[in-house]
Amino acid sequence: MNLKNADSGPVPEPLIALAGNPNTGKSTIFNGLTGLKQHTGNWPGKTVAQTKGQYRHGNRTINLVDLPGTYSLLAGSPEEQVARDFICFAAPDVTIVVADAGCLERHLNLVLQVMEITPKTILCVNLIDEAEKKKIRIDYEKLHTLLGIPVVPTAARNKKGLGALKNTADDLIAGKIKPSPRLPAYDEPVENALQTLGKSLQRFYSGGLNPRWLALRLLDGDPALRAELKESLRKNPKPGIAGAEQKKLIAAFLQEAASYRRKLGPDLRDRVVRSLYQRAEEIVAGVVRKPPVKVADWNNRIDNIVTSRLYGYPIILLLLGFIFWLTIAGANYPSELLARILFGLEEKLATTGQALGVPAWLDGLLVKGIYRSLAWVVSVMLPPMAIFFPLFTFLEDLGFLPRVAFNLDKFFKKAGAHGKQSLTMCMGFGCNAVGVTACRIIDSARERLIAILTNNFVPCNGRFPTLFIMASFFSVALLGRTNSLLASALVLLVILVGVGATLLCSLLLSKTILRGIPSTFTLELPGYRWPKIGTLLIRSILDRTLFVLGRAVTIAAPAGAFVWLLANIQSGEGSLLTQLAGWLQGFGNLLGMDGYIILAFILGLPANEIVLPILVMGYLSGSYLLEPESVEAFHALFFANGWTWLTALNVMIFALLHFPCGTTLLTIRKETLGGKWTFLSAFLPTVAGIILCLLITQVVRFFRLV
């Protein structure tokens, strides 16, 4: 019985930890149990930090923590340390280890390691639906006997077995199930050492750590763990043993461990891992039946095409291009409709305001300032996001991104970057702040910094709408009408520029201030999984679309008011906004843009989503008197301000290459603990953007292309 639960106060809240290899559907189980919408990608190692959630069972609340996905608890990567430390030191009431039914042998390695730490372990064999399709049969009863811990088969995607999992956890917490884990046996010298050390330990230690496991870790000599183990020894003396006596016993014990360590030799780790896998092999031989003939392997056939020399790269480009095309072509009509409704409402609001006698300045601030920018954000950003995010999530959940990483890895290696950088880069497509945080999964400090500094080179959710809208305008300016094909090709090109800039900048950094060689990298290519479309839609709309829209709306409202004020406070020759834009005009013109655009990028620092709304507000506050009521009207607004296709192109490039948003900058500061790196992360892309826009503009103007 856990001491925490012994109080007679309010019903105690048990704590359950969820561990498992990456890509075992661990996060799906977490979502299934808690109902909390937490994103699960079919990508190994998605969870960087722990995600927490709760569920009700019977009359109490159970806390659940989703630990980072790890293959083992021994290798000492950041993810593994987080997972191991949580299981050891946070002492959860139950630890559920999720394993893949189709690949039990490798997963049992982790299960056995967790069992060594805590007997209160449940093995959750997930993905049994996939295993059944492959005609793999598992004897769960025998598996339970061989391991000595509860075993629950689940198919979390279809919510199968989750009830049983909750009940089993409950029984284990209540003590109705008494686990008697059958731990792996090591070779004789190791076992002898463990027994002697375990006995010495019991003389003075009363902490919660399993003596056998503690001794094994000391023999293994993991430096990252040593300090924490010593701390636990010091803090948990047996009653009656204190002060000098305790110190003496600990010192003697550590010396004993060190001498055993020398005797056992340097290959202890190999022997330990070998024993773990041998035990896993034995268990699997007894409980798993696989068909003798191979069932048709679709994964293999798909991968033969997706990673082939001939089609590997074109497929990635075509797929991304197709998604962009669907987004641009599909967003046109709903955008139009939303604009008509929302801007129609604006007039009504204004008339109602006047009828109620609201003062003109307040009416202007609320309607022309706040409402108008909100209406713009919703009508222009919502449709492309509602199409793009589900499509991108689909690719993610399908398991396509690891193939992208597989195909691109050589370039990252050449750039001196870590292989995981392609993963953090892909997460940057969602949100750069998230991408920067995700860089924690990179062990080497040098490579982590490179990944953090270059994350902003891929456009985030907040910048995609700008890209889509500008690309549409580009096609209108060039051809006289919207051409979705041209527009999507342009967005694709900009993304390629972003990836190119990422590689180039990584190379530059790894050859100059962050010199070094790439460290170890292994990438799992998980099986493809057809996503549950319903869940995918709900998740991508709720978690991504509405999240980004919500953020945009929250920031756009005050920003709209601020810009309206700037546009309406007169000083000297014109409004503050006109004057500010005037100062920036020369610089903007040099880059093929104008003062208002540069100002919009600067004022858009809090969030990239509001750059275009600010720009439109700026233009509308000037001499141009158009009532915005459709997307064409916005195009007309841009034309009236002297835009050409070159302007749109430069806005796209500058949207891709400029300082990160405020949130991302704060995150970088937090992650790198330094103003210097934060400054560099803003300086690098901005300089790149200025140079590229300048070059393009001057070349285009030199040849009189516009």
Place this chain on the structure above:
Amino acid sequence: MELTALPIGKSATIAGLNAKGPTRRRLLDLGMIPATTIEAVRKSPAGDPVAYKVRGTIIALRSEESRLIRVHQ
């Protein structure tokens, strides 16, 4: 021979690891211990990394790592 020399589509048995430190631990944890069967499954279109099947999982390794794995056919 080194794992890098294993042709695509062929299997071999792991003889040992020449890796040290974290790389060695990482490879061990993926189940790459002596006597384990490993199959070279596919090459990246750029030639590196190469994906290997080991203990039912497909793992891609850069040549820097696969060079450290000794195998015999």
